[in-house]
Amino acid sequence: MLADQSLPPWQTERYAQLAKRLAVGRFPTGLLLTGPAGVGKQALANALVRAAFCVDRSAEAQACGRCIGCQQFNAGSHPDFVLCVPEEGKQSITVDAIREFGRKLYLTPQTAAGRLGYIPQADLLNVNAANALLKTLEEPPASAHLLLVSDRPATLPATIRSRCEQVRAVVNDAERVDVWFDEVCPDLSPALRRRFRHAPLQAMQASELTRQESTIRQQLDAIWSQQRDPILAAGALDDELLTAVGPSLFRLIAERLRSVASQSLPSDVRLGLQRLADANASALHLNQTSQANLRMLVETQLIEWARMGRLMSRMNLNDSV
Template sequence: MTNVPYPWQTNEWDQVQALLDQGRLPHALLLSGLSGLGKKQFALHFIQSVLCEERTGNGHACGACRSCQLFVAGTHPDFLSVSPESSNKPIRIDAVRKLIDFLVLSPSLKSRRIVMIHPADALNVFAANSLLKTLEEPASSALLLLVTDRPVVLPPTVRSRCQSVRFSPRVQSETREWLYKYLGDKKKADLALAQAHYAPLTAVEYADEGYIKNRTELIALLLNLSKDKESPGVLADKWAQSLDMSALNIINAWIRDIIRIGSGVLVVENPDYNETIIAYGQNSNIQKMFDCLDLSLWLQTQLGSGLNMALQLEAFFIRYRAALK
């Protein structure tokens, strides 16, 4: 997936390039927005542009100079990427201390040392507090890019010391056209975009055959549960071991559409199950459905925590079945 910036990122690219060209680039940028919009790819492309020795007329990195070659090889001495050790772990204070030590050194090749923190919302309290001092008193050559899907998780003191670059899939025609070309299947692309709230890179994941298969199976089990063809305990045992963020996203989208119908709104995320969801939404207890959604969202925060997921899933499925009746 190349050709960054993507078609839906042109406004954001123009924004940061204007800051760079006019010498007004701040010491910290906060890149935020819906997951699946390519913020990390954008950040890396911009960082390479800043470090490049021979930028092109439209601000892109040349790709041929020594700096670009080192960046592509992952060995650029003036760039550091900070991320959690794994997806379910936080960024700890030791990692922030390392980036602070990195930023106070003089640049090796050009005039800047750059750090990207992704996802920035993974910073724990101590790490965020440690980063704050650097944001308040940055080295003259320092540039930090904080990339996050959830800016509200960051302390207000951190957010206020960064210049915001907000991403959104504003022009749906651009995202649809890009995905049509990428997937080569308009029907699959339209369904994936609806499920992904028009975040194209998330839609690519949703168009994957493995994801489609899992979604079909999980929705079939939810339908069987509603018809008493499956018990909550048996269903929980089936999914406890393979439960992940993707499966819970499928469940959340299903519940949200039922709530939409019950609230007098149209189906958004599961248009291929439109009639089924309409039937459920018109005959469900919407308040109990909201409770189910809250529980499912909470389960997402507990993945990898060691919690007995089979037990929690059984409780969820019992609530879900009661909400339908």
């Protein structure tokens, strides 16, 4: 089952054109959607896949979400949908995965929609897998279509690109993007608007990260000045955001340590700050390379952060962080 992503407004006309071809039986055997990350290629592809299996599409060619085809697809049991992603524990799409993908495409379709093979991360094809996919594209099964999505089409073999109809799903409507920014990311700075004008979906991540880091900075200030309990602060972090917040927290602590360490400090305080900096670097390394308990790492760092703030306060040192 695919994520139910809203179609960005700058992709609606492109979707209408492709969905119309789908409806009249003129959809390409191989379609390659390209464009930089953040333009909504996945949302466009997902909408096309859903429409392909819907038997009661709307006048705008959108999937109804209620018919038998939509129900089967939403349940992850549509017999004619063939998805190809990296196997569990692997970073690339292997030749075995593509061979199984091709085998399923050649099976007799169970519905009038025909078979549809979807590779949402075609950039992850390794060399052997790409060669195996080329064989399927050269001799495509009857009543089957292939849909590929790629951020970096130049990494795909030219032979695969030439066997697919390429559609650049880029942003070409700045006015719609500005309206979308106003609705979805109203607090986005003018600088970030300019930066993400051609990859608007990435602005959502940047906006969320900015809000998170602002909150983390406030928490660090409160913990340093003994106005916030470090254990309670660590416990208040939402589980779903902890993986994103943890690395930001470690980076922000490192920034603060550099700022404080630039002052003229007694040797024991400087040594304490250095120990905290070393522990911070180790915690970040553990978070990136192991299955360590991230909440415990954050809690330990905040406790040490509070201890250093308390020490500097007792010594009447500048505790502005």
